Amino acid sequence: MGKKLLSALLLFIHFAVFAQDNQINVNSKIAGVTVFMNGAQVLRQSDLVELPQGVSLLVFSGLSSSIETQSLQAKGEGSFTILSVTRQNNFLLEKKKSEQKLTLEAKAGEISDKMMALRNEIAVYKSEEEMLMKNQTVMGPNVNYDLVKLKAALDFQKQRLSEAKAKQISIEKEINQLQEQLNKLNRQIAEVDGKPIGNASDVVVKVSTKTATKGKFTLTYLVKNASWYPSYDIRAIDVASPIQLVYKANVSQNSGEDWKNVKLTLSSGNPSNNNEKPKLPTYSLGYLSAGYSFFNPTAATSNLVKGKVVDNTDNSALPGVSIRVKNSSVGTVTDPDGNYSIQMPVGANQLVFSYIGYDSQELTASYGQLNVRLKQDTKALQEVVVTGYNKKIDDALQGRAAGLQVRVRGTSSIASVPLEVASVEKQTNVSFEIKMPYTILSDGKQAAVDIGNYDFKAAYEYYAVPKVSADAFLTAKITDFNDINLISGEANIFFEGTYLGKTLLDVQQADTLTISLGVDKNVSVKREKQKGYTERQFIGSSQKDSRHFVIEMKNRKSQAINLTIEDQIPVATNSDISVEKQELSKAKLDEVTGKLIWQFLLQPNEQKKLDLKYQVKYPKNRPVNIE
Template sequence: MNLKWTIRISFLLFMGMVFAQEPREIEVKTTVKDVTVFIEGAQITRKKAVDIPSGTSILKFTDLSPFINGKSLQLKADGNVTVLSVNQQQNYLEKLDKSKELKTLETQLELVRNKIKRERTYLDILTEEIVFLQANKNIGGNQTLTAATLKSAADYYSTQLTAIKLKELDRKATLDDLYVQERDLQNQINTLTGKKEYANGEVLVKMEAKRATRSNLELTYVVNNAGWFPSYDIRSTNVNEAVSLVYKANVKQDTKIDWKYVNLRLSSANPNISGTAPEMQTYFLDYNTRPPVYNLSVNEVSGVVRDSQNQPLPGVMVIVQGSSIGTTTDFNGYFSLALPSNANSLEFSYLGFERKTLPISRSVMNVTLVEDAQTLEEVVVVGYSGKEKRAMRNEMVADASMEPQIKSVPLQQVENQTTVDFLIDLPYTVNSDNKMYTVTMADYALPATYQYFSIPKIEKEAYLISSIKDWEKYNLLEGEANIFFENTFVGKTVLDVRYASDTLDISLGRDKSVSVNREKITDFSSKKFVGTRKEESRAWKITVKNNKSQSINMLLLDQVPVSVRDEIKVEVDELSGGKHNTQTGEIKWELRLNPNEERVFTLKYVVKYPRNRNLVIE
């Protein structure tokens, strides 16, 4: 054998050894088995038993969501195998399959657009006919014009022009109908998918096995573009019965992968505690100070969220910053959200757009979101195939034309160290269809005591407060609540448990059957000089009437100023039986009113201070 053949054979043997050492790639197709949905995001678990050959292999998990958080990837494998690495990539050569419904809608849209082109062509032809007719309407030449000839020509011109104009009107009417069909189909398509094509998410796992084995694999990762928030229906028939509280979870996901018959778990951070009733500020009295001003805080906010092209954005998550209280915009980009008393800011988040946090300064907030170019670039950079980049914009749409899908399912509550989890006992399906799935998790009959509450100095309204003890065992989270009292929807409130004590107070809204009024008694309000001092008197008349057919308990609050200087004296003359907190100046009346009973309370106090100084007194 000559040297040439020896080199060739050696090269082939070497290449054979190189290729033999390359890891074998095994494609793994899995289904979603377990899903834990957080307030924002969800943890996905996929399971599959796979035959692993001896040596090094690369397992390629395909048909995954394009929105995987790479840092969250975990793989568990039993048997005598070693996981060497776990990496994420996106395959733009193989796009995620479109649903049958989406394909049908796109076909219909294409047919409508072809009809629009045809109608436009007909209109162009009619326009040309009108131009031709008008260009040849003059009668001349060598012929002798008679009255009969002129009339015949005029009739012909009028008849032809009328016919063409009527055809033009018909075509325009048909075209208008087609434009409506095109818009409706496009809007429906937008409720099912984004405007962009989405890559096929993939996870590559490099494994080593000393011998061929069958291993049970469990792939876990966190995806964006999913979440849930709680809401409640609170019903009270009258003040002598328990409060009915329906605990609901509003689940939504647009991860581009349906969750079919999965083990569903809803999870949230351990809630803080809160109360929603109005609070008085201590009335400190000093020179150059003013009485506290009570500007009623915004208790409900609404508005429209749009993009930079002034188009409404459906499905935008609107969350009270630092809480789980939230909602989503409807198909027209509109949202409405009840607020807790200490709410300061709202967060607006939408995949593919910059998150925006705005202070709550008014009851109407119209917001414009800007596309996040950096985020879109990060989404498409891995696995880029050389084709034109497509920005990943996620159209999270809540279809306002459809009622939320509400289901009542059995569940278990698991209280962990830092989270409360709700496990749905039955396999559950949540499609990636931009629709809100409302799950009725529990219906509680809560023993409660009722009391009316009013601070007429701030607001001349009586609120019915339901007080519930041992509320912690229900694992309630803060959320928006619909209030039904005496079989009537009375409005929205916020069930805010972040700062609640051993008793949870739930506001059931205003009750117009209990009237409250506060007015200054001018005859007793005066200013006079006594020696080297000034004396200013103030008197207030507070009237409460129960117009209901049953007795009620009521808590009434007011205040007197609190001096911060020895030379300023505040003397209370009359309280009508109220309890005076000398530290805060709070005056409290606790009373029981019989049906149609009216009570009047008088509050009088005198402020004494040096006559050469000035005080601003209410």
């Protein structure tokens, strides 16, 4: 209450200073939104405004409370001069409720009224019951009993008591049923309403005119609590068919303003990034101090991180929590039970967790489990007043068209809409402009938009490293993907009609995009050590150890497959140790690493065997670890 009074006082003082100016309330609506990976730029247009001569204050009320003040700018069409732009939080303006919430609240009110009427009926029946119980004596003690009348009175009393009890039970059942309906409606209202996001903003544009005129105004500003990230569905019918790729954008916003029927653009840019070019400091070389050690990074690989997100106070699961890899386009959301899993790109180790009404958390994530407890946001928004505005130049968006579908998570229905999407590659980012008006409500829910469906010719190959794993992994290589402006993100893999799991689609590769389609159990690979061949010989001060391995593989599929097998022989790192290659079955050998590669076409139901033999010579008094 104190903050509202303070805000009202500040507003009064602010407008009192400009009491000599004309104050005009301006009607406006959101015409376009550009959604970035983190945040969004809103384009708001006014109706035609009548401007009197002199200085006027144009008040745009009920805007988002999460406006980035530095981004606020105003433009106008007409004979006038914009003097300043001021933004302030309006604690007195109640946020408009959505039509859906108003409908739900009306239904809840009707049910509450009906429950009250039923409770009144129960009270009436209870009063009748009490009256019947108090009037059990139908005659005085000195009056002769008329048995017929007595029986009739008792029967009437019994009948009315039974009817009253039955009515109460029936009404209580009806009240319980209505209470269940009311509870469901209240849960829906809470879901629609979301968590508190603060108060609305007012923007005041101060203009000056030499004569009375008319004009239209445009406001642009950045808002928080909005984002999108790409994801993919990758499908392959079999190894003879093309790769089918569905390119999706997962959009959500909780800015406090519903984006209804707006021109929607999705951009891979991030306006919060530091735009300063890097500076290279002086490389000073000196003697190493004691305890200094070099950092030796391990081989970079993508990691799967999974866990659960809960409320910090009651440990309740939080569904729909946005999870993003910091400084990346990779993201996901928690399921209805608060669980999540996400593929971490190479070199990334920071995850950002954000949810409506909760403090965001940035955590270090490594391979494995990461459970998160989010705290509710108790920070109060403070009033901000700014004068002046910056200028930005909007890029013209143009490009080719593609089909688009709209899919809402959690449902099986897909509404196919013949919308157009213009894909535009700019100097520093990629944009997708949706040609038809689009609606994203301010409820924090994820809306999945299919940017396009594409078919690619793919070169399928199976890879197996039987020394490490007995599984054969199917990969698909694509070379003609650069024209559709893919962005790195998670992908759901479907092969031969079966969901195989997730993979990370890394488009930062060179000209070839390699997609891992997972394990195919119809291709078997086995590596066995031949014990009968293993022998040890002593020659003077040296000894020799021999090894023999047999690699067997079989294609149980109905199509021929390309199969690559990798293995290795040891590499000597000491001049006293030597390795003799005895049988490599025509493998390609890398002399530096000892890696062996076999590549061949395996026909349906075909089986092959490979022999790998080598001998190691080393000093007999020096133990060597030989497989």
